[in-house]
Amino acid sequence: MNSHIKCMIIDGDELDRLVLQHHIRQYDNIEIIASFNSAEKAIPYLEFPIDLLICETDLSGINGLEFRKLAQKIPVCIFISSHTELAADAFELDVLDFIAKPLKPERLQYSMEKVFSFFEMKEKCECLDALLGENCLKIKENGNISQVRLTDILYLEALKDYTRLVTHEKKHCILDSLGNLLHKSFFGSFIRIHRSYAVPRHFIRGKNRHEIELIHKIKLPIGRTYKGNLSFLDP
Numbered sequence: 221m222n223s224h225i226k227c228m229i230i231d232g233d234e235l236d237r238l239v240l241q242h243h244i245r246q247y248d249n250i251e252i253i254a255s256f257n258s259a260e261k262a263i264p265y266l267e268f269p270i271d272l273l274i275c276e277t278d279l280s281g282i283n284g285l286e287f288r289k290l291a292q293k294i295p296v297c298i299f300i301s302s303h304t305e306l307a308a309d310a311f312e313l314d315v316l317d318f319i320a321k322p323l324k325p326e327r328l329q330y331s332m333e334k335v336f337s338f339f340e341m342k343e344k345c346e347c348l349d350a351l352l353g354e355n356c357l358k359i360k361e362n363g364n365i366s367q368v369r370l371t372d373i374l375y376l377e378a379l380k381d382y383t384r385l386v387t388h389e390k391k392h393c394i395l396d397s398l399g400n401l402l403h404k405s406f407f408g409s410f411i412r413i414h415r416s417y418a419v420p421r422h423f424i425r426g427k428n429r430h431e432i433e434l435i436h437k438i439k440l441p442i443g444r445t446y447k448g449n450l451s452f453l454d455p
Contacts, residue, residue, distance in 0.1 A: 225339060226269060229255040230262050230287070231276040231300065236323065240274065240300070243328055250332075259287035270294050272335060277301035277310065288313045295380050296338055298331055312415050312443055314380060338379060341393040357406075359385075359392050368392060370406060374434060376418040388436065413450060414443035427453055 227250050231237040237255060244250055253270065256262045259282035273294045277284035278301060285306065288297055292314070299310045302321040310318050316338060317331045343362075357368045368385060377384040378398035385392040394401075401407050402418055412418045413432060423434045427450060431439050442450065 225250045225271045226253050227251065227272040227274065228253065228262060228265060228270050229274045230259055230279065230284070232257050232279050236321065239323060243325060247332060259284070262287065263290065266291055266293065271296060273297045275299055277303055277306050285309060285313060288315065296335055311441065314415060341379070341384065342382060359394055361392060366392060373420065374423060374436065374438060375440060376401065376410060378416045411449050413446050414441050424453065
């Protein structure tokens with residue numbers, strides 16, 4: 221991956237902030253361009269080109285969740301928090317990961333792998349070119365053209381301005397938002413179940429209060445604002 225990732229860190233606890241900075245500096249392709257103990261101090265930096273926000277949820281003044289709403293231009297956000305009960309609300313705000321404190325290096329490493337995967341997909345992604353016939357999409361990725369049958373797509377995953385098309389064999393990334401795709405007629409059989417996910421109606425095998433199960437035992441979360449979309453499954 222060739223991306224040089226510009227990172228902003230916000231954490232009110234000085235020791236936690238210094239520990240996090242230490243770990244992030246181990247990655248040659250991540251540059252910490254700003255580090256703050258409050259969201260208010262970070263606001264002027266939102267005009268800068270920042271790729272990654274790592275933020276504590278529990279901040280004095282503007283909290284982390286509120287700041288994320290102001291920082292939607294930053295493509296990748298990771299929350300670090302001792303308040304694990306906030307995870308569900310956090311994932312409604314287009315975040316890549318939620319790490320519980322105290323921070324464990326191996327857990328941060330896992331999160332960084334997700335970050336690198338996101339930017340690698342972003343580099344490779346060009347566009348969704350066209351609909352071929354009634355059941356096939358042509359996708360340009362990294363200079364190559366793939367054909368994906370609609371019936372092979374297990375679910376769609378939002379990556380801000382990009383969308384990942386997940387099949388049993390491969391993951392494809394296209395330059396279009398999940399919301400835009402779901403307005404296209406050829407995705408008419410897909411149901412949005414979460415800010416980050418949409419699934420084909422016919423692949424749903426069951427649900428509980430918090431998640432649905434698809435074929436291949438795939439489980440995905442249900443967002444509170446999207447529960448009504450699944451009312452057809454209620455007895």
